[in-house]
Amino acid sequence: MKTLSILILTLLGVGSAHGQAVDSVDAVDYDVAVDLSSGSWLRGYADVTLRLLRPCATVGLDMACIVDSVRVQGALQGSNSLAALPTAGIATGQDFHVEVWYHSPGYIESGGWGGMHFENSLSYNLGVGFDADPHVMGRALFPCRDNFTDKATYTLRVITKAGWTAECGGVCQSAETDSLGREHSVWRISQPTPTYLVSVSQAAWERIHDTVPSLYGDYPLSIGYRSRTENSVRMAFAKLDSVVPMYERCFGPYRWGRIGYIATPQGSMEHVNNIALDQRFVNSTAERAQTTIAHELGHAWFGNLVTCATAGDMWINEGGASFCSEVAMEAALGREASDDYYRRWLESVLRTTHITDRDYRPLHDMPHQYTYGSTTYDKGWMVWHSLRGYLGEEVFYSAMNRLMARCAFGNIDAEGLRDSLSLYTGVDLTAFFDFHVFGPGFVDYHVEMVNPGEGSQGQEVRVHIRQQGVGTANLMRRNRVPLTFYARPGFDSTSCKRVATFDGEETYAVFSLPFVPAYCVLDADDEFSDAATVIHQSLEGYGVSCTLPLVFMRAKTEHEGNLHVEHHYARPSGEMPGGVVRTADRYWIVRGDWQEDTADWGMFRYIRTGFQHEYANLDRGFLVLTASADSLALMYRQDSEHDWYAVSFTRNGDANSGYLVADELRKGEHTLAIVDREHLGIVRPGFMEVQLFPNPLQPGQVLAVEVESEEAFEVSIFDLGGRQVWHKSGCRSGQKLSPALAKGTYFVRIENNFISLQSKLIQL
Ligand SMILES: [Zn+2]
Secondary structure, X not given: OEOOOHHHHHOOOOOOOOOOOOOOEEEEEEEEEEEOOOOOOEEEEEEEEEEEOOOOOEEOOEOOOEEEEEEEOOEEOOOOOOOOEEOOOOOOOOEEEEEEEEEEOOOEOOOOOOEEEEOOOEEEEEOEOOOOOOOEOHHHOOOEOOOOOOOEEEEEEEEOOOOOEEOOOOEEEEEEEOOOOOEEEEEEEEEEEOHHHOXXXXXXXXXXXXXXXXXXXXEEEEEEEOOOOHHHHHHHHOOHHHHHHHHHHHHOOOOOOOEEEEEEOOOEEOOOOOEEEEHHHOOOOOHHHHHHHHHHHHOOOEOOOEEEOOHHHHHHHHHHHHHHHHHHHHHHHOHHHHHHHHHHHXXXXXXXXXXXXXXXXXXXXXXXXXXXXXXXXXXXXXXXXXXXXXXXHHHHHHHHHHHHHHOOOEEEOHHHHHHHHHHHHOOOOHHHHHHHOOOOOEEEEEXXXXXXXXXXXXXXXXXXXXXXXXXXXXXXXXXXXXXXXXXXXXXXXXXXXXXXXXXXXXXXXXXXXXXXXXXXXEOOOOOOOOOEEEEEEEEOOOOEEEEEHHHOEEEEEOOOEEEEEEEEOOOOOOOOOOOEEEEOOOEEEEEEOOOOOOOOEEEEXXXXXXXXXXXXXXXXXXXXXXXXXXXXXXXXXXXXXXXXXEEOEEEEEOOOEEEEEEOOOOOEEEEEEEEOHHHOOOOOOOOOOOEEEOOOEOOOOOEEEEOOOOOOEEEEEEXXXXXXXXXXXXXXXXXXXXOOOOOEEEEEEEEOOOOEEEEEEEEO
């Protein structure tokens, strides 16, 4: 499922006891008749076939409709409660029938999402609720054993409003229109299915019927929509022809007979055969629409076929389905597009998921109110992606085929998944699951070659690798770190990949390469969701600049070459010089093979905490509201053998957002720091700053402002209350100004397109 709005996710859950005595009874089949012909309420009859699993006096069913009468094995019950249905005279292992007559004006969870919706132009149900406990909501439509594990088959008999038609889960067995114009249709779900995936709908549907050819058969495709042109809807679903075969290659056959979507007003939900799709997406080829169409279809494997055993492992369903969107993008647009898509989400997850979900959370045993949060969906996706990288694609997909076959129509929890995949792959996944599934946070790898200048062709190269946790104190065991080495000029091959494996906090890995390497890059192919995003950029030279938004950098070089930037969401290692108050929780490593030139520059982005921006929260907790923007500094070290120092820069931007522009593009590590201006003398080689002469300023004296800028700038003077008391534009460095200030302390701000600097002034 995919929400309409992220806001829904922040609602608090309500803890309550639910469910019946475990394993006392098994639902085998539901025969459900619902009359929706009023368009505003339903009248229902359900014949539920149950099997008694062990002797017990009563069994219960869940229900969120109003019960009119109940029969057990044909005997009318004195009470309309379904909580304690007598099982006297029924033997263990015996099937028995509970018949329920009921009605409902539509039941919707307090979250406003899951349940049975009656709207003016359509009626439909959504099978899960965000607030609902349990999250499954089959009970809004029929009496049932409402949980993720009790799977059954279904017959749905639907009477529609006159002139409307039904679209439901299952395969349509018959549909007839009566003399009043009401459609009577019968649908059959013959695969074992949990209650939350069963759906009915009615509207004046316009429909497309087509087929999707794939590896294991041609699947009928139906799309129900309203108020759209057929062609625009067809365009939105055109990629299914490549996506379904890809899914089948990766995860095994599609097991649900037919593929169906209907356009509904609230978010999207993966009902079997009858996906409720956010109606904005039904005729859209935009990325969000396409990835949602793919996500919901991915549930046909992740969730619908193999279902999480409890809501606490929802990442198996939702993370898996989101991973499917990436796989679908590869099928539709190629690997470069899907890698880019993944990288953008990895960056977003590293920056925001722990804020959205209020902590770094383990995927497993997720608290109820975060079941459908960003950790489940987005970090869940990252972990499926990493599992593929950890195992290698061939091994991973082969194991997934086997898992989907062995566990088809069943349930699995995180431990079971770990053990099954370990068995199928021959790779012990205990360490991987311990870190990424049972523990919170991410691992950051810092890699650098030792004495890169040494060695010749055929000789060994040593790489130092150190790990640190982000959002966790845990260390990852059985690390598998992909490294790509790039050759010095003059060799036949230009790059080669090696994988370092190690335990513990750090290691020295030794590799034999076919060339003398110039540098190596961490996980250049984005196999693994560590705490860094990595970008490769070909440099055009001739002073052409490039913008690398995902690593928050811009660069300009005079010479051609390759630029690799790793942007790590982790604290930089090593001692900082005196005067540094704190560093950012992120750092860059700039690598490459271009010939350095004094005309090069590099720009490093900053965004203040709380500043509304596409990349909000980038410097959360670092560049806080109380930090003066001119205490922001750019720190650099060549590598871990060298000390950090402050490099000179100019600032391009305002107090809230912008870039620090380093006057060279240096290879090595960079980070941002808040520095104490009083200690500036300690920090070398000095900052771009405003010089005010004289300061303090005597009454009647003129003020000179000096700044290293050839451009004109504006001078604004503020009092301590932040009120602007003086302003002049078109100023030049060294110009004499006469602001005529009252006695007091002021801030003088110098700004143009390139700089934004501030300094304190005392008027005597
Ligand atoms: Zn989903």
